[in-house]
Amino acid sequence: MRITYYSADMDAASWIPGLQAALPGATVTLWEPGAPQADYAVVWKPPQQLLDEQTSLKAIFNTGAGVDALMQLRLPAGVPVIRLDDAGMSVQMAEYVCHAVIRHFRELDGYESDMAMGKWSFRKPRSRVDYPVGVLGLGVLGERVAKSVAQFDFPVNGWSQSPKTIAGVQSFHGAAQLDAFLAASRIVVCLLPLTPDTENILNAQRLAQIRPGGYVINVARGAHVVDADLLAAIDGGHLAGATLDVFRVEPLPQGHAFWNHPKITITPHTSARTLRSESIAQIARKIAALQNGQTVAGRVDAARGY
Structure with a gap:
């Protein structure tokens, strides 16, 4: 052989x-x-x-x-x-996404910024019921992420092409239920495979469906997100920010708007090695x-x- x-x-x-x-x-x-x-x-x-x-x-x-x-x-x-x-990738992905979800929900990024400026601050605790997490893509990695996020008592939604049943996850499926999934979610985690049908799926129209004050976490492929549309949704106030581990061009080119945006956290495609x-x-x-x-x-x- x-x-x-x-x-x-x-x-x-x-x-x-x-x-x-x-x-x-x-x-x-x-x-x-x-x-x-x-x-x-x-x-x-x-x-x-x-x-x-x-x-x-x-x-x-x-x-x-x-x-x-x-x-x-x-x-x-x-x-x-x-x-x-x-x-070994699913546990890494679950770690990364849970960290990103909790960092945003607990406003740890804001505390980090305040502490760097020598500011002792306090923020009113948020309610998990107001921050439902939607996992876009329920393959091996997506299912593990959905189950892990649910362990922290967040409401969890999941979307897949075909019906799936996962304990503790409200399931949506098919193109007809995608908008409903987005409207039910305030934090959206992209874990889709990249195909012609999913390329640019997080465009202006879809980002607008996410609950106001929403947050995007992309750990799938950079081509799922339309960069300019994401920036516009954040700068316009509809979205609170994003954590991005994947990009259309990698390494992320110097000078790209993601590098220094105050509401975007980036990592070098390291969520699951x-x-x-x-x-x-x-x-x-x-x-x-x-x-x-x-x-x-x-x-x-x-x-x-x-």
């Missing part, structure tokens, strides 16, 4: 030995143009040339939760694309299962884009 590995930005020097140790019967090599045919490809943002040249693949494994980069390529017919189920050891173990288990003719979780529906 031969495995080819490629990553646009991950450390091959660590991944290849890790995959080799987890699958001692396999030959794992770094993909280069003209590389030998492989049975499986383990990739992150591969070039089209890899997919065109590797004509014997049984499956393609994506080393991250988001598969939007792969979906932009011409995929080989009949070859399954398999994403990571979790690999791929954990190499857990990811390798998961991929190895799935390859072994496929070799034995078993089905595996995480198969991407190319028609839906996730």
Whole structure:
């Protein structure tokens, strides 16, 4: 069995030995143009040339939760694309989102600013019932986030393409219920996959549906948010601010309005990082299962884009 590995930005020097140790019967090599045919490809943002040249693949494994980069390529017919189920990312995402929600709700950003100026201040406590949190996207990560936020007694709404039932979460689904979901939420957390249907989903029209004084947390993809519309909604007073971990261009270009906006908190796409050891173990288990003719979780529906 031969495995080819490629990553646009991950450390091959660590991944290849890790995959080799987890699958001692396999030959794992770094993909280069003209590389030998492989049975499986383990990739992150591969070039089209890899997919065109590797004509014997049984499956393609994506080393991250988001598969939007792969979906932009011409995929080989009949070859399954398999994403990571979790690999330690859901708990990281839950930590990040809960921190952002609580930081905004408790006005810790305001206290931080006041303390930096030597000001001893007091703010009236807020009621959680006035700050329902809406999780936009209820996949593996979104469901974990919704359940975690609910542990802090916030009302939690969830929206997904198809119906889902999660204890403690008021569920909305489908395009017909998206506006109702937004209107029921004051803090909106974007955890959607990026597809043609979800690109620019948080535009001026949709942002206006969020409850007045609302707050946006984007930990999915930068292209979900129309930057100018978000800035206008904040500067116009409809939204109180935003926490953004993802951007249309990364690294975020110097001079972008997000860098120094007083009501926007930014982080460098770090809300949930791929954990190499857990990811390798998961991929190895799935390859072994496929070799034995078993089905595996995480198969991407190319028609839906996730």
